[in-house]
Amino acid sequence: MLIVAGTLYVDPAERDVYLASCVEAVRAARSAPGCVDFAVSADLVEPGRINVYERRESDEQLLAFRGSGPTDEQAAAILGAEVHKFRISGVEAP
DSSP: EEEEEEEEEEOGGGHHHHHHHHHHHHHHHHTTEEEEEEEEEOSSSOEEEEEEEEEEEEEHHHHHHHHHHHHHHHHHOOOOOEEEEEEEEOOOOO
């Protein structure tokens, strides 16, 4: 199991526009083979921050989906990013 999680930073005045441009990508990600969960959402405290969270069953499935990547327009809107991939060896109840 893999988790890809982190933050993107965009112009606070453009965050809603950026998020609206992600709707179809979120739908596509969630229906892609191996996707357990996928979310892109506005941070509740920082106006230019977007939180990303993704769970995948395997590297191969992650890479197959990632092949398309963000549009040129989305990539240009990202002012900064800190996103990491985590390998999960076990899952427990909190």
